[in-house]
Amino acid sequence: MSQRPALARVLGTLVVAAATLAAEYGSGVNLVLVNALGTQPQVTYLVPVALIVAGVVLGPAVLLFARFAQAMPRAGSAYVWMTRTVGQRTGFAASALYLVGVIGSIGFQSYGFAVFFASLLDAVGWHAGAVAAASSVGHIVLGGLLILAFTIAQLRGISSFGRIMAVMLGMVLVVVVLTVVVCLAGDPGAYLRHAADLLGHPVQAPADSTPTLGAFVGVLVLFVYSYGGVSAAPSLGGETRDGKSLSRGLVRGWLIAILLYAAVAFSVFHAVPWYAVHPLVASGHQDAATVPGIIAVLAPRAVTVVFDLFVIVVAGKTVAPLMIDCSRIMYAWSRDGLLPASCARTTDRQVPIVPILVTSVLGLLFVVEEATAGFQIGVALRSVTFMLVIAIVGLGWLRLRALPARRPSWATELVGRRELLVAAPIAVAVAVALMISGFVQPNTPLLLQPGVQALITLAIAAVLWVLAVRRNQGRLGEDQAASEMERISG
Template sequence: MSNEQRIGARVLRRKPIDQLTHPGSELKRTMGVGHLTMISIGATLGTGIFVVLGQAVPKAGPGIVVSFVLAGITALFSALSYAELAGLIPASGSSYSYTYATLGEIVAWVCGWCLVLEYGVSVAAVAVGWGQYINELLHLVTGLRIPDVLSQPPSAGGIINIPAVLVVALSMLVLLGGSKGSARTNTILVWIKVGSLLMFCAVAFTAFKAGNLQPLFPLGLAGMSAGAATLFFSYIGFDAASTAGEEAKNPQRDLPRAIILSLVIITALYCAVALAAVGAMPWQSFEGSEAALSRVLTENVSGAIWPILLSIGAVVATASVVLTVLYGQTRILYAMSRDGLVPSIFARLSRNGVPVVNTLVVGSFIAVLAAFVSLGSLADVTSIGTLFAFGLVNIAVIILRRTEPDRQRSFRVPFSPVTPLVGLAFCVYMMFSLGLPSWIAFIVWMVIGFVIYFGYSVRKARLAVPSDQ
């Protein structure tokens, strides 16, 4: 075999599903369908609705409700594919593991590298949003604000975002206590933030004006699509339950249920909140609004208590997202490290089954990112990496239906291969709705990933080359 053939065999090698299904994991199985659903809701329901809404409404106008539906449909098609693969391959690596079994090692690396972008950068973005609502809450209660030099990145006139660093550090401490305790903490936080959003809807609808919804698409369908692309950030995280495949008590049954159930709950909440928000306040007034929902209540509803309660809910909501998405990031790196694609230190577990060094390294990197980068830049870059990974998952479903048709599946995507193909088409459409800066950042990230893969991972991978087996 020539050197070129050997390299080709290495990058295209696929990991058998049986190895992924029975990885010999030391992680502890402690989570049921309730915990798994709460992980996905906890990872999704947060900054997207509390902060990014203020950036998306000026792009779409009152049509933002339709933008949420479009983004939700895009997520739903991919969620169906995730549900099938999560039940078939209940491994910690999520879509990284799925593509390793179907598309080969180099595509799995690309997918894993996108997940590092999705989870790592989105945690930083959420942490930035948490700092904004902490500032809003402080202002509502005391009339004071944290100075910009200590609460904003350099691009926004500050020096360092200390609140964003603080919430990442607190989440690291919770995760170091073990997955069972983290799941319980997250469940409590999820109930609080769902209650906060329901409260917002009830209060904001008292100020609802039908005229605020006319015209529905003042910036055209292109504006609605641009709003949907930005809002897709709000759906990132529904796949987080799939990263707990090796810590679920009954993953084949519970993972598909958790993924679909969480997405249905999230989409219904988002549409209700968006309708209440644009109905209570003219869409032009959302321009430049970071704590958008708090502003809706402050300027359009009587009673000073409501914005305070909402800000408390937003602080809890975004903290929950930081916790659960940081959890997902550590589990993906755990799976990649166990395969040899990243250094083995990321797979070392403590006595209580926690990847301590992994959590500390990832958390420290994210804290630095959150301290010095603005929310808008982080959100769009996160979306493009996520859409790429989702597209690969839809392809993986089609391939496994052909290569493993007789393997038992606890959930099957209906109308396959049409449904996965539609999911793939939606992902591609949404990617091209994002701006050039997001594409440049994505391409640079991919180049860095390929340098690491060919410089380190392709030689260190533990999976044998096919010809050697």
Template structure:
């Protein structure tokens, strides 16, 4: 239950083995990093699975998930402005709830980031096939274009986009941020193009009945589409590379969530208005927006443009979420809880090279072999758990360190973080029993890893106990 002093966490920021991270990211780049990590995961990939659960009321499911994310985002904003380091909620938990809870939080973030990247990479492959088919080039062979659950043997396109993102990250943070900015603007333009075309085929009758499954359906779809809000906290993982972290991190988190929510609701309404909700379950395609345009226009070129835009734009999600994953492992390694190879920084590039390569390899294997649906649910439950811990961390830090300078203070305290915790628990309950079993097994594996390695190599443990030989190896 030992906690790491906030002053020490902040003082260690940016320092790794062999070099330092550079403070190069502006408010715009931080905001677009969070938008890039968020926008696309739900709309491009998960919408087709959520609509059959709620019908046209999937729009309300997006709002429910957005409200849940908002309460968590306000807590994130306060802690990001107070503890501006790379570890995100892992570091916040270490400062407030203790080492064991921080480890479990970090372990859940590994699930959130690595698995969400894998899921998005799978969706990227679907849109690539959609584009190739519309362009008359055919599709990639099943043996290399889909995971085992979808009848294939290996999802090669998913591996390709992960490798592309890794190579870009290895070039440096500034280069990655610039590439992400371009891809985010392209992604927003593509989604606005979708809305413009889909609204030409809008039929009010498609919205009736609005909520065929009632509130239970909206709630179930809300748990599913919460996956689409994962990533708004990406800016908090850049705490050690932001130029003005105390001011910019809270602003970036709240602004990115507002932008993403507006786009999701608009696209969701356009989709269910253009195509009857019952047809989503018959599509059998993860490229659901392209199907909507096919049905709405009867022509191939609109969906071809959308698919091409998705191929480019979803790559930004892979890029930014992989970035966040490497920075969280960087912080955990600096504390001795994972091997020190994850904190080695290249003096020339100012990036953790070995960390990036290891993460990319793990994600590529996962994306190549695991079906999309399993990835989405496993990611959501790990994320909701981490978000609940962040809200709890705000309450604890307000009581234990009220003197700390805060770049942002959560409004209506303590009501806001308490509601955030309650909503996270509510959406977790809405997930299936298989997902809970996977989460329990993942957590158990994390506890085993902590007691076998993390607890024995913890730098904080070595300093507080004075036992020689402890600390990172």
């Protein structure tokens, strides 16, 4: 374990910002944005506001993560930050929960890729192909091919990943511009007529459209998912040039996401009356409530085809940073002795091959889960565990501040950041509030509830911990993890 691993520190601020946005802008905004009304109809017309508020309330957490990223840019950053501040057992358990949420999100994003692919086939007139792509088997096959493509891309090296993310940033901007232009020019009456045709009856605005606080908070929890790049991008810490590149890229990616989400959300709900969405979702017409489905109603066929092509790529690319996130966390686990040493070995292209392959297999399993049972793990559990990580990182900073005698040398500048005296407690409070709200989801089977899935994950993590202790002859421990920052490289 004394040998420093061979990860390549080549990524700059632009790639980190692009990766932050890439882990966010995809199926989350194109699929979850409108369908949130299907889950929480009583949020009514506040969906766009909820999407923006979800990003704003994460501001203190973004600042907290940025300061940690500058002080300790490491592979699997969030895991490293937690273990080096609150102890290895707690950090490992939290990162295990988070990892399952991210892998579930890989399944959800791959599922969304198949949905948008089916929309494209329908737009070009191949209805039989669209039906096949939209089936459970179609979702699994297309999602599996997407994961395979990004597995190969990752094995080619982190520089290839960086180039892909830079190109994807440009494609995201194109999708946003098309969405805003079409929706602002669209006629809300056209969408209402389309909804009436699908439902077989006119859609009327309810007499009472007052949103409820519970529904608003519930949607906030779902929309936290749309800012998951805040936790995913720091895992590139072992491959960024330095801490400043990681920190700046993280903040810039988050700010860009808020601006783009605001433009898309308000333009979409300009063209789509909110009260038309829930009846469509409830009657099984979810595809009509996605952004590509809305564009298909409002735009000429040629524009729809071009839009769908871009959305397929933009939605699919979200899988790449999520896979990086998972594989680097496993890599960091291995460096700490929690997984076999083979998981920390890198190839000639300086990538950890075993974690990448394991991530791919688990991602495929979750594609099957998403296609057959639902996206509670991929969206709800990821949001909840993202909040858990924020809370623990915040508590870790407060612990460093309160216990100077146990403070490692790398944390000296970090604890001197006075802005974190405000940001860290706020980040913890927001995270705990949203986490409590998200552990129980309405209209969800018991086995798929985030709380139940979390208990299952903790049981598996406990087994891994026991195996790791036996493999390392009892040398694992919180004090060891807290004192040996340099065991995770680059």
